[in-house]
Amino acid sequence: MLKVAIVGVGQTPFTRNCGVSIRELCFEAFREALENINLTPKDIDASIICSAPEYDKQRSPAGLIAEYLGLNPQPTFYAESICSSSSTGVKIGSSFIKAGLHDVVVVIGFQKMSEISSADVQERMGRGADIQWESPFGTMMPAGYAMFARAHMQKYGTTEEQLAKVKVKSGKYSLLNPKAMYQRAVTLEECLKARVIASPLKLFDCCANADGASCIILASEEKARKITDTPVWVAGIGAASDTLSTTGRTNLAGLTCAIEAAEQAYKMAHLEPKDVDVAEVHDCFTIAEIMAYENLGFCKPGEGGKLIEESQTYLGGKIPVNVDGGLLSKGHPIGATGGSQIRTIVLQLQGRAGKIQVEGAEVGLVHNIGGVGLYGNVTILRR
């Protein structure tokens, strides 16, 4: 079986209003990914451009981005799975390489959420659920995850304090991430006193919209060894889906698509949860991180609250999670998020993570979810 490596990673700072166009945003991430590696745009065989199109003004952005990055006449493709679009792009790019169709593939994820007005963003949020049977009741992302939070609290006794502790950890590490939108520590009290968004989730339980771009460069083993001395290998890659409707769900205290994607990724990598040295999980809401601990096997179902309570997901703990601040502090520019998570893990495995370095990290995992547990993506990387 052909091996796939990540040979370059890049990311713009995530900000509220980036003040540049989407092509410029993507170029910045692309330029960083090409720094210090032996590769030029003409060596790239194909590009995959990832975003959530409802925020884009440009129709068919793949064409625009490929042109601006100097990637014509190579083929370009567009991938979308909402918040996990760039993980989907990495899966498709890896498949191209494994199939022998292309040797070097660039995956660009971006979102300029400030491209449209706040009212327009709010309008689109309402249409993220089943528009025939659920959106007419006034649904939105926080309400979707809040229903999982309520069910998790009922089933396992998880508390609002435990949810808040996820944000406290995020705030602590945000101070070490110059690319995070919020670089600010928060106290447990601030979290618990914040206004309610969708009970039991309060302001600090929720991530924020952002502008940003990420870039991941994939290569076949043969090419990778010529491009860089520090390739990071895609050891396992899993993807799954669940019902878009809430009514179709059977598990309300975990994300079935994440459990399924994790099983696939662990099996492909011949690894187990205990082998993971560092992880990035999709903490769009605090409850999402607690469910991720359980769904990825870092603890037993129902023990996610206890894992954060005992600080086991801090640096130096049993399994450091989101030590770059996670979505809760970095912000969540939908199409760019998965690529940003992968970048963090690649830097960890290359020993380039600076103050958040997990010493000797060999295996890292990325958990990236689209929608309210709609699309599950788990990627396992090793050095």
Next chain:
Amino acid sequence: MGFEKFGRIGYISETRVADFVKYLEDGKIMATKCAKCGKVYFPPRADCPDDLSANMKWEELSGKCKLLTYTTAHFAPTGFEEDTPYTLALARYEEGVNVYARLSKDINEDEIHIGMDLRLSPLRLANGKITYELKKA
């Protein structure tokens, strides 16, 4: 046409299960049942994915259900802002299917608990539209 009457804000008008709205106006909550395999669907579907059949029959549901989970939204998508706060809920019918709806404003927040008995009822809205809501059983 016909489905545009459903919901506070409707996003679609055409569907092969639009008769659901006519039944709702008569006070009935209907599911569809596959004539071939007998599986009951709610929300109603026009096609059964298990055996690819489009031969579906309408079947009235009891209306009796239990609360599975809920959230009170203090922040809403465009068009729903004036309704806040409102409680969104998922309930399980005794027939084994789930329903997503708002909890009636008659239920106080401190009375809400997972597992409580509820009844799904049609609700006529001021703008001439119709929906359903979960009331105390």
